[in-house]
Amino acid sequence: MVDLLLKKNFKVIVIDNFSGGHEKNLHHHKKNTLLSVERTDILKLKNKSIFNDATFVFHFAGIGDIVPSIEKPIKYMNINVQGTINVLEMCRETNIKKFVYAASSSCYGLASTPTSEKNKISPLYPYALSKYFGEQSAFHWGKVYRIPINSIRIFNAYGTRVRTTGAYGAVFGVFFKQIIDNQPITIVGNGRQRRDFIYVTDLVNAFYLAAKTKDSGQIYNVGSGNPQSINKLVKLIGGNKIEYLPKRPGEPDCTWANISKIKKELNWRPKVSFEKGVKFMLKEIKNWENAPLWNKEKIDKATRTWFKYMSR
Numbered sequence: 416m417v418d419l420l421l422k423k424n425f426k427v428i429v430i431d432n433f434s435g436g437h438e439k440n441l442h443h444h445k446k447n448t449l450l451s452v453e454r455t456d457i458l459k460l461k462n463k464s465i466f467n468d469a470t471f472v473f474h475f476a477g478i479g480d481i482v483p484s485i486e487k488p489i490k491y492m493n494i495n496v497q498g499t500i501n502v503l504e505m506c507r508e509t510n511i512k513k514f515v516y517a518a519s520s521s522c523y524g525l526a527s528t529p530t531s532e533k534n535k536i537s538p539l540y541p542y543a544l545s546k547y548f549g550e551q552s553a554f555h556w557g558k559v560y561r562i563p564i565n566s567i568r569i570f571n572a573y574g575t576r577v578r579t580t581g582a583y584g585a586v587f588g589v590f591f592k593q594i595i596d597n598q599p600i601t602i603v604g605n606g607r608q609r610r611d612f613i614y615v616t617d618l619v620n621a622f623y624l625a626a627k628t629k630d631s632g633q634i635y636n637v638g639s640g641n642p643q644s645i646n647k648l649v650k651l652i653g654g655n656k657i658e659y660l661p662k663r664p665g666e667p668d669c670t671w672a673n674i675s676k677i678k679k680e681l682n683w684r685p686k687v688s689f690e691k692g693v694k695f696m697l698k699e700i701k702n703w704e705n706a707p708l709w710n711k712e713k714i715d716k717a718t719r720t721w722f723k724y725m726s727r
């Protein structure tokens with residue numbers, strides 16, 4: 416998002432405590448005077464004037480690892496809900512033109528596919544609930560305090576700078592480290608489950624269009640509309656040693672965004688094919704050299720609580 420906004424000559428203020436993201440992801444802009452970085456926890460925001468001159472606020476800050484949320488629901492509620500409310504509070508007395516919220520498709524639960532914005536809401540675990548409450552809070556603040564809000568429900572975003580926290584999470588980080596260390600790739604279930612992957616540059620274009628549009632109070636699904644199987648991903652990244660893990664309850668067999676709304680209303684289109692996106696990722700595989708290495712035993716341990724509660 417920062418890359419795109421700086422390219423368009425916006426002045427950008429990044430607010431991040433870097434608990435999950437890396438400041439080094441901004442180093443290529445080090446000499447750009449349009450960028451400033453506030454190392455701040457959104458739960459401790461104090462500078463009421465921080466958005467006074469802002470045109471747009473893009474709210475991405477939060478914790479995104481799904482599995483650990485079952486063990487730490489309060490942490491997720493605090494950061495993803497209360498944190499969002501704190502950011503919204505900073506927007507109250509401003510004239511921002513748009514607040515764009517990074518929502519999650521996990522609010523749909525085990526949805527019928529392709530999934531439209533009108534699908535019923537059914538969060539199945541604390542991360543999903545926290546992101547949905549964050550979205551609801553954004554629209555509530557929008558209504559009460561007249562802040563123009565749009566929300567993007569992200570399906571499976573990926574890009575060369577995805578976080579590598581210690582938590583068991585996003586598939587690329589897990590698989591890439593296993594490849595680097597020549598260890599078996601751990602596939603959950605039979606690998607035929609499909610995910611609607613969307614490359615980061617396409618995603619941020621959607622955020623920009625959702626900020627620029629005159630419309631507000633809108634929810635837009637963003638995925639590629641073309642789900643891909645985990646087995647295909649493994650094939651594309653050249654994994655040959657494979658270890659299969661038990662299918663996880665509560666996780667859909669297929670995520671598939673119906674993207675008609677954003678295509679029609681914001682004239683947005685995904686441009687990076689899955690094959691191309693994976694190629695970009697492989698070029699930067701060294702980024703995962705220091706990522707945690709996951710194996711069956713470690714994953715069994717990390718997902719124990721998940722199975723305990725989600726199997727019922």
Ligand SMILES: NC(=O)c1ccc[n+]([C@@H]2O[C@H](COP(=O)([O-])OP(=O)(O)OC[C@H]3O[C@@H](n4cnc5c(N)ncnc54)[C@H](O)[C@@H]3O)[C@@H](O)[C@H]2O)c1
Nearest residue numbers: 431432433434435436456457475476477517519569571572
């Ligand atoms: N990546 C996806 O597929 C996906 C899907 C649905 C929704 N989302 C949402 O999009 C947003 C960005 O996701 P991402 O995958 O880029 O994750 P990310 O972890 O790379 O980005 C989140 C950023 O928030 C920062 N952060 C965390 N807690 C904070 C706090 N208390 N104060 C200030 N900053 C804090 C982290 O340091 C990190 O840089 C998240 O809100 C996530 O829930 C992502």
